[in-house]
Amino acid sequence: MVTITIDGKQIKTEEGQNVLQVALDNGINIPHLCYHENLSFYGGCRLCLVEVTKANRTRLTASCTYPALEGITVETNTENVKKARRLVMEMILPMAPDSPKLQALASELGITEPRFHYEDPDGCINCGLCVRACEELVSANAITLANRGDTRSIEPPFQEEPLACIGCAACLYVCPTDCIKMEEKGNERRIVRWERKLEMKTCANCKRHFMPLAQIEFAMHKVREPLDAGWFDNCPDCR
Amino acid sequence: MSNVNVFAVKTLTQKEYFSSGHRACQGCGETLAVRLVHKALGRDVVVASATGCMEIVSSPLPLTSWEMPWIHVAFENAAAVATGVEAGLKALMRKGKIPNKKIHVVGMAGDGGTADIGLQALSGALERGHDFIYVCYDNEAYMNTGIQRSSSTPYCAATTTSPAGSVKPGQTTWKKNMPAIAAAHNIPYVATACPSYPMDLVEKVKKAAETPGPAYVHILSVCPTGWGMPGEDIIKFGRLAVETGAFPLYEIENGRYRITVDVPELLPIETYLKPQRRFRHITPEMTEIIAERVAKEWELLKRRVEFSALD
Numbered sequence: 001m002v003t004i005t006i007d008g009k010q011i012k013t014e015e016g017q018n019v020l021q022v023a024l025d026n027g028i029n030i031p032h033l034c035y036h037e038n039l040s041f042y043g044g045c046r047l048c049l050v051e052v053t054k055a056n057r058t059r060l061t062a063s064c065t066y067p068a069l070e071g072i073t074v075e076t077n078t079e080n081v082k083k084a085r086r087l088v089m090e091m092i093l094p095m096a097p098d099s100p101k102l103q104a105l106a107s108e109l110g111i112t113e114p115r116f117h118y119e120d121p122d123g124c125i126n127c128g129l130c131v132r133a134c135e136e137l138v139s140a141n142a143i144t145l146a147n148r149g150d151t152r153s154i155e156p157p158f159q160e161e162p163l164a165c166i167g168c169a170a171c172l173y174v175c176p177t178d179c180i181k182m183e184e185k186g187n188e189r190r191i192v193r194w195e196r197k198l199e200m201k202t203c204a205n206c207k208r209h210f211m212p213l214a215q216i217e218f219a220m221h222k223v224r225e226p227l228d229a230g231w232f233d234n235c236p237d238c239r
Numbered sequence: 240m241s242n243v244n245v246f247a248v249k250t251l252t253q254k255e256y257f258s259s260g261h262r263a264c265q266g267c268g269e270t271l272a273v274r275l276v277h278k279a280l281g282r283d284v285v286v287a288s289a290t291g292c293m294e295i296v297s298s299p300l301p302l303t304s305w306e307m308p309w310i311h312v313a314f315e316n317a318a319a320v321a322t323g324v325e326a327g328l329k330a331l332m333r334k335g336k337i338p339n340k341k342i343h344v345v346g347m348a349g350d351g352g353t354a355d356i357g358l359q360a361l362s363g364a365l366e367r368g369h370d371f372i373y374v375c376y377d378n379e380a381y382m383n384t385g386i387q388r389s390s391s392t393p394y395c396a397a398t399t400t401s402p403a404g405s406v407k408p409g410q411t412t413w414k415k416n417m418p419a420i421a422a423a424h425n426i427p428y429v430a431t432a433c434p435s436y437p438m439d440l441v442e443k444v445k446k447a448a449e450t451p452g453p454a455y456v457h458i459l460s461v462c463p464t465g466w467g468m469p470g471e472d473i474i475k476f477g478r479l480a481v482e483t484g485a486f487p488l489y490e491i492e493n494g495r496y497r498i499t500v501d502v503p504e505l506l507p508i509e510t511y512l513k514p515q516r517r518f519r520h521i522t523p524e525m526t527e528i529i530a531e532r533v534a535k536e537w538e539l540l541k542r543r544v545e546f547s548a549l550d
Binding site (some may be wrong): 004024025027029037038133135138166169171172173174206208215219235236 | 245246247249250251253254282308338340436475478479482503508517
């Protein structure tokens with residue numbers, strides 16, 4: 001057990017956690033965009049900046065990647081922190097100006113008109129949540145972060161249709177700006193952002209389209225013991 | 240959204256706010272719904288719960304399953320207490336006694352506590368426009384006291400106070416349309432959900448939480464004890480209820496209807512009714528009447544969706 005101080009509140013917590021986790025577990029709200037509790041830490045959005053004092057030295061750091069060490073003092077709402085967060089938000093908001101979640105966060109931080117502009121924003125803020133979800137939750141590895149600096153973006157390999165994508169839509173659920181969309185028409189599912197088209201399996205009994213063929217193949221490949229050949233002929237309701 | 244999202248469920252939190260070890264029946268659909276609702280809402284929640292199954296099974300003194308502030312109140316005033324909590328929190332935040340942040344206030348009750356006994360408190364709360372979420376866990380009768388009929392019990396269902404016999408077909412009235420009553424208050428968000436479609440339920444609860452102003456979520460909770468079916472089949476029956484059109488899943492956002500789980504062709508209603516003990520007495524004529532009504536309501540709902548898409 002380690003004891004840390006967040007906003008003057010002494011908190012006992014288990015070792016191995018990061019400051020953001022401890023704060024959220026104890027009802028202290030730190031705005032964040034690229035953190036998801038089921039995924040690894042990334043420190044990409046820099047919105048969760050806090051002031052950490054360790055051994056008389058204070059510095060500004062991202063709380064999602066800073067470990068909760070014995071005796072550190074964390075301030076989450078000083079003028080310095082707020083100023084830094086506002087700058088970060090001013091850079092993030094123009095990338096996804098239509099996202100209601102970002103707009104709400106920005107107005108909370110007191111931003112009306114960001115100083116920076118971004119040419120044709122597509123809603124993606126490069127937080128990398130979809131990449132990590134695809135890798136860690138699904139292990140399909142269909143998308144990746146490409147390029148560096150201001151050209152950094154999330155792309156399928158070679159900017160082509162990602163054939164490793166199984167159409168599970170996990171990226172859709174973790175996206176903080178909702179810039180990944182899915183369409184379903186007949187027996188075709190489309191993940192719009194990755195331009196992935198998937199054919200759906202049709203249930204032999206009720207004729208419903210219930211799962212992409214690629215996902216079935218993926219599942220068959222994953223289970224060690226072979227399933228019955230007819231297991232995926234029917235949807236879960238008709239089995 | 241989708242029928243099978245195996246991996247999407249992994250994006251939900253791993254924390255349990257409704258802990259295990261409670262005393263619900265095996266295969267209780269309501270506990271599953273409660274668990275999912277609170278996974279969606281997170282830790283900053285205050286719950287006011289009416290009397291009912293959920294209160295009995297989750298809080299036998301000195302134990303509790305609730306890992307959050309939870310108030311048990313009488314049958315009739317869950318909504319009134321929730322609004323009081325909301326007003327109290329607002330006042331404390333204004334005075335600077337607690338940090339200014341979003342705390343979700345939830346009123347929860349069963350179908351009896353919502354559609355029968357708690358209706359006037361709920362109506363008042365919705366009309367006053369408090370920023371809270373009201374969740375109705377509808378298991379279609381007073382299951383906790385021994386399966387008595389409520390106004391939410393569907394037509395022909397046999398309960399201990401509406402027994403089926405040679406004269407009466409069981410429940411003689413139709414299920415009260417609670418979502419429509421809530422929507423008639425012109426509140427920003429109304430939805431129906433079912434734990435058989437977990438991601439759909441979670442998305443709706445999240446939307447309800449984010450909506451400023453009152454939101455009403457009506458959740459069908461399959462009750463294996465009261466409905467008379469094996470406990471392992473509750474997910475199947477939840478899905479059948481949706482696919483036969485007996486309980487369509489839709490949401491009403493600022494007056495706009497949207498069907499969230501679309502069923503291109505409704506399954507015959509018998510597949511849902513016949514395996515349940517409470518419907519085992521129904522004759523083909525009764526089935527015909529129910530099927531007609533269900534088809535009519537489904538058509539009406541689709542018309543409403545079309546009409547909302549017009550403007």
